[in-house]
Amino acid sequence: MKGSGRRKLDQQTFMAQARECRDKGYLLSAKKIGSGAFSKVYLAHATQERMQHNPKLASDLQGKRHTMVAIKVISTAEAPVELSCKFLPREISSLNATYKHLNVVQLYETYHNSQRAYLVLELAGGGDLLEHINSVSDHRCCPGLGEKEARRLFRQLVSAVAHCHSAGIVHRDLKCENILLDDRGLLKLTDFGFASQSGVKKALLSTFCGSMAYTAPEILMSKKYSGEQADLWSLGVILYAMVTGKLPFKECRPHRMLLLMRRGPTFPPGLSPECQDLIRALLQLRPHARLDLQQAARHRWTRPTGHAPFCTMLSTSPVENPGEPREDSEPPRSLLQLRRPQQLGTPKSTSGPAPEPPDASRSRGGGSARLGLQSITMANLGVGASRQPPPLCSRSTTQNVLGLYQVN
Structure with a gap:
């Protein structure tokens, strides 16, 4: 697809995501704070109405002088079935099991449709x-x-x-x-x-x-x-x-x-x-x-x-x-x-x-x-060719979108 066609499609996709988030009580900003092959993470704001209906969200944002959250959007329609059937439920389950600890990221809620899944997460603005x-x-x-x-x-x-x-x-x-x-x-x-x-x-x-x-x-x-x-x-x-x-x-x-x-x-x-x-x-x-x-x-x-x-x-x-x-x-x-x-x-x-x-x-x-804190060329031993990962120090803030490996 040509560059102009790709940009138009991306804009249409973003507008659809913004509408879906608005319907759930979140104002999705155009500021992308992370991305992966099948996911993007955006800065968003929780509305007062949403906080009234979500005790988790209201409790955590109480005392903070903002209503910002990070919304991770996973394209389940494009991603392999393993992601939506195995890895995404595992991520959600783990975040729910570790909820309410000072030093573990908080998952406020999730929602999805036939095209996308949304994870509303705590925002950390200080980098990694x-x-x-x-x-x-x-x-x-x-x-x-x-x-x-x-x-x-x-x-x-x-x-x-x-x-x-x-x-x-x-x-x-x-x-x-x-x-x-x-x-x-x-x-x-x-x-x-x-x-x-x-x-x-x-x-x-x-x-x-x-x-x-x-x-x-x-x-x-x-x-x-x-x-x-x-x-x-x-x-x-x-x-x-x-x-x-x-x-x-x-x-x-x-x-x-x-x-x-x-x-x-x-x-x-x-x-x-x-x-x-x-x-x-x-x-x-x-x-x-x-x-x-x-x-x-x-x-x-x-x-x-x-x-x-x-x-x-x-x-x-x-x-x-x-x-x-x-x-x-x-x-x-x-x-x-x-x-x-x-x-x-x-x-x-x-x-x-x-x-x-x-x-x-x-x-x-x-x-x-x-x-010296740089990535190493890592091989998917027995499962694919080796590749050079990116250098390790950026402001990019993509959470896992769950690797596609046989996992127990």
Whole structure:
């Protein structure tokens, strides 16, 4: 289709989406804050009438000095059936199960028709963690966040992941791109497209999914794995990225990546021994040797001398997160955005070659290349050709649109 014809069709589609949102009580703006192969995310405003009829929305927006939300529009008519039948329900279920936590993105409501599905989500205007790392690094003229800022964010992330695990949700795609900040710096965990929800305690999984740079070694080795322990490995990678401004292991081939993992991470001069110890304890090759979330919360780096035990904050209640100790003077709760970076497919899929994940078309700025926080060429091992993902640091805010892989 020629450019002018495509623009006209896009405009007609947007007008139809705006009408459908207006009928539900939302004023869709033309400001697109994220996109994927089968989804677009727009800034929108909730009307007073809508808030009167949606207690979730009214409760969360109360106290905020705006009525803005993020509306994710998924083209179910164009997307493969797996998306609407498997991945979209999984995302919605995970967001509902983790509702009302300070550091997890909130889903207010969903609606759909024969053409499209709409997710009305909390808005986070502060960009993602990669953008934050690069911005702070530029300001400090030194790669990475300072340890105090990294500690503040890591504590919130541990609390978010603990809440998910207590609700029976393992994320399986923890990475800097899927961690957002609101306009006051409060962390928000998002992108639950690869999440797994199981009522069986300590159930093992077999799907090869996630981003290679953050993926646990047992997954790369195609072993059955504990989702909780795989999330712990990813936490170690994220913490390393926060304090060093780069990823601990950078390789595009799994066997080479495993060699690097066996050697362990290296640390720059000046990083505290306590922080190094915590990272090493999370990046253990043997899953059972990794610190669990309570141990990570009690670690001497996470809980500096003179502060209340952080482990008491790992509340299993989905209703409220008690907030952080005063050291970091956390702001009250706020908002969300949406995104999906490159994913890894399952190496033994029985459903044939896996298509490229829908949000792989996102582009990011090049700031992270200066700091070493750049994507790695990742192969869909056994399911397709390798591809080069975009650089990792942008304002793009696409939530997952659920990769198309065999997932358990």
